[in-house]
Amino acid sequence: MTHDKPLLRVENLKVYFQNNEARARAVDGISFEVREKETVCIVGESGCGKTVSALSILGLIPTPPGEIVDGQIIFSGQNLITLDEKEMQKIRGNHISMIFQEPLTSLNPVFTIEDQLGEAVRTHKSIDAEELNRYCIQLLNDVGIPSPKQRLNDYPHQLSGGQRQRVMIAMALSCDPDLIIADEPTTALDVTVQAQILALLKSIQKKRSMSILYISHDLGVVSAIANRIYVMYAGIIVEQGNTDQIFRAARHPYTRGLLASLPSLSKRGKRLYSIPGSVPNPAYKPEGCPFHPRCSHAILSCQEEFPEMCDYGEGHWSRCPVLFKSKGYKESRIQGIK
Helix, strand or coil: CCCCCEEEEEEEEEEEEECCCCEEEEEEEEEEEEECCCEEEEECCCCCCHHHHHHHHCCCCCCCCEEEEEEEEEECCEEHHHCCHHHHHHHECCCEEEECCCHHHHCCCCCCHHHHHHHHHHCCCCCCHHHHHHHHHHHHHHCCCCCHHHHCCCCHHHCCHHHHHHHHHHHHHCCCCCEEEEECCCCCCCHHHHHHHHHHHHHHHHHHCCEEEEEECCHHHHCCCCCEEEEEECCEEEEEEEHHHHHHCCCCHHHHHHHHCCCCHHHCCCCCCCCCCCCCCCCCCCCCCCCHHHCCCCCHHHHCCCCCCEEEECCEEECCHHHHHCCCHHHCCCCCCC
């Protein structure tokens, strides 16, 4: 069950990176929100600005070369952009935690699991050694790691990929945050373990009544966890809606391309569809709609005018006026998507 009250609201966020040659507009005016007890997913190809958006929320953009040049990030009524580093440290972990993509690189190889999990707890809680040990065992047990007492003495390389990711989830949960940002947490895992991690996140969310902002390039993964979806391309949001709207009535050519590239039993033995071309360099984006060089629906105006969001009702928006105006599009469906 979700609530209407937004826990996190991002408004017109722009994050640019400056190098010697040009200014890269990695995030170029995005707006989205995450409500209480809700799972929101941001999806898109690598290089579209998803991770930069997440790091901006936690104040982790390296400055220089990065800079938040415009926008607001409102969390529980506070604009996080206006907070100094000391104030942000109170937010990180305590109220917003992040699960990173590669647990093997995020975990320190020379410290035990207890050392690293304990440090995350001690940073925000006053706790003695005996109580800390019990708490760490409970955290590992909560995320489904067998023999948690023994695992505390292990080093990261002694655990499987799935177990390491569970440790990262335990660290994120250690201070009982209101919001967890999960940045492609299942990318390096096989399909079976991936499903287990997704089920674990859903179970923990229900138990702890927290919100999740899930970042992924894989719409197949997103379908299993999302309440609402924002589709991101070249630093902008091109479509947003609830899961059913995105999967059954996609309104943007980019979203439709992502859906068409999903494998399914009906496509067995056939070559999978792929969107031609690649995401543009954020320092050299094309004029007009940034997707137009790859889009089969593009017309002359797409090369000249930046598209506005089109309202399909009930919270479903798409940044494609060409398909918005086309007759009969409301009845179209993506072939092979159930």
